[in-house]
Amino acid sequence: MTDLFTNPHRYGDLDAWRREAVELHARGPIHRIDQPGYQPFWAVIGHDAVLDIERRPDEFTNAPIPILGSDAQLSLRAAGGAEIRTLIHMDEPDHGKYRKLTNDWFKPASIRRLTDRLDELSRQAVDKLEALGGEADFYKDIALAYPLQVILSILGLPEADYPRMIKLTQEMFGAEDPDLQRDVMSPEQTVEVVTDFYRYFTELTADRQAHPTDDLATLIANGTIDDAPMPDLEKMGYYVIIATAGHDTTAAAMAGGLRALAEHPDQLRVLQDDPDLLSNAVDEMIRWTAPVRHFMRTAQLDTEVAGVEIAKGDWLYLSYLAGNLDPAVFDDPLRFDVTRHNADRHIAFGYGIHFCLGAQLARVELRSLFGQLVPRLQSLELAGEPQTAKTTFVGGHKTVPIRYSLTAS
Ligand code: HEM
Numbered sequence: 001m002t003d004l005f006t007n008p009h010r011y012g013d014l015d016a017w018r019r020e021a022v023e024l025h026a027r028g029p030i031h032r033i034d035q036p037g038y039q040p041f042w043a044v045i046g047h048d049a050v051l052d053i054e055r056r057p058d059e060f061t062n063a064p065i066p067i068l069g070s071d072a073q074l075s076l077r078a079a080g081g082a083e084i085r086t087l088i089h090m091d092e093p094d095h096g097k098y099r100k101l102t103n104d105w106f107k108p109a110s111i112r113r114l115t116d117r118l119d120e121l122s123r124q125a126v127d128k129l130e131a132l133g134g135e136a137d138f139y140k141d142i143a144l145a146y147p148l149q150v151i152l153s154i155l156g157l158p159e160a161d162y163p164r165m166i167k168l169t170q171e172m173f174g175a176e177d178p179d180l181q182r183d184v185m186s187p188e189q190t191v192e193v194v195t196d197f198y199r200y201f202t203e204l205t206a207d208r209q210a211h212p213t214d215d216l217a218t219l220i221a222n223g224t225i226d227d228a229p230m231p232d233l234e235k236m237g238y239y240v241i242i243a244t245a246g247h248d249t250t251a252a253a254m255a256g257g258l259r260a261l262a263e264h265p266d267q268l269r270v271l272q273d274d275p276d277l278l279s280n281a282v283d284e285m286i287r288w289t290a291p292v293r294h295f296m297r298t299a300q301l302d303t304e305v306a307g308v309e310i311a312k313g314d315w316l317y318l319s320y321l322a323g324n325l326d327p328a329v330f331d332d333p334l335r336f337d338v339t340r341h342n343a344d345r346h347i348a349f350g351y352g353i354h355f356c357l358g359a360q361l362a363r364v365e366l367r368s369l370f371g372q373l374v375p376r377l378q379s380l381e382l383a384g385e386p387q388t389a390k391t392t393f394v395g396g397h398k399t400v401p402i403r404y405s406l407t408a409s
Helices: 007-014 014-025 047-054 071-079 096-107 106-134 136-144 145-155 159-172 187-209 216-221 232-247 248-263 265-273 273-288 357-374
Strands: 030-033 041-044 135-137 293-299 303-305 309-310 315-318 376-383 397-399 402-405
Touching: 041 047, 041 136, 041 397, 047 159, 047 303, 047 315, 096 106, 096 216, 096 232, 106 135, 106 136, 106 145, 106 357, 106 402, 135 136, 136 145, 136 248, 136 397, 145 159, 145 232, 145 248, 145 376, 187 216, 187 232, 248 273, 248 293, 248 357, 248 376, 248 397, 265 273, 265 357, 265 376, 273 357, 357 376
Parallel strands: 041 315
Antiparallel strands: 030 041, 135 402, 293 315, 303 309, 376 402
16 A cells, blocks of 8 residues: 555655656556555546546535645644635635635736736846856755745735745644754744734734735735625635745745756757747646645545545545646656647646636746746756655755856846
8 A cells, every 4th residue: 555645755755756656547547545544535646537526626625624634633733723714625605705806816917917026036036046156056045935025026015024924834834844844833832923923914904904005915805705894714814825825836846847957958958949938848847846746625425536436525635746647648757848748738736616826827937937047057957966845735845956057147
């Protein structure tokens, strides 16, 4: 019985993980996983099977538990009281009502307004690489900060709040990887962190109600549900998901994308020779990295997926990373190929009603960064073994040491 989906350490060796996932595809699209310390669940790895489940949100709900946890983790969470409820925790009809508030803001026409800001951040990133003089850690020096600066911009928050937002991402979503964990907080410290954010976002709400602007914080602060103001706790959930969902994910795609270029110099050259491939290359990076490893669904009735009987109450692990390696859809899935003709069929952003709200934003961030960096890269290689985060949820790299030279701007 494979521990591929439950053991965070397995995600620490991504090449081995990918190889084993491809072998598993040969044995079917759905596998029963019964690991000690975990409720048994179905690992759904087939590309079509994941889409089939996502197309049936009434039959496969995100509630009650949308993220995998061991029995011990789940009882700890339950003892901690009500979790903040975000879009990810909601099903219809609530989900649609909350999603509608910001859906248009994330459409391409809206995202285009950010082009100048993204290009400025990309220029700063390349300048920083230049200043570092040929050796850097692409994850820590570039990828980690970039998406968080974008989030501050879209929420309309000042750069001075950057350290506070880092804290939010790291402490509200305790990491499984020991290197990414802070010291274990006492219950009093946890209350302190939560109270601090509650105060911060309450002040933000009051400010945007008094002085509305065109930023996302204004939409959330003044949002109504069923013609009544959105409840405070749900407002917190909204701020929290916007502040966190686009951070580690996009950083992981950037760092993993650059690593792939460093490890496949032929692909870097192909992209340099044909800049029109940029969008496709970005999709291939996202297929390849699939930073959100999974979300869970719970079956609401006895049914069937890909010919396998699923019972009411069964738990299903949608493996976006494995789905992106399905040989039935992607030829030679273990090849990183910026010319792949169907790279955009990846399911790294999910599908259906929960399809990633920030998908377009994430794509344009990667296009802006790689669009400026790739033409300037005269040479690029790894300067050491990259370290991958050991986590079953959102993950990527902890370090991507590189050696490089850049052409003059
Ligand atoms: C490469 C970067 C990213 C990846 C791989 C990613 C992946 C995902 C995935 C797999 C889902 C769940 C989809 C499903 O259940 O079908 C999701 C949902 C979501 N993402 Fe992203 N995401 C990324 C970037 C972003 C960004 C930049 C933002 C916004 C700032 C964002 C905001 C959200 C939100 C709000 C949801 C919940 C949507 C809902 O439940 O309706 N994501 N994302």
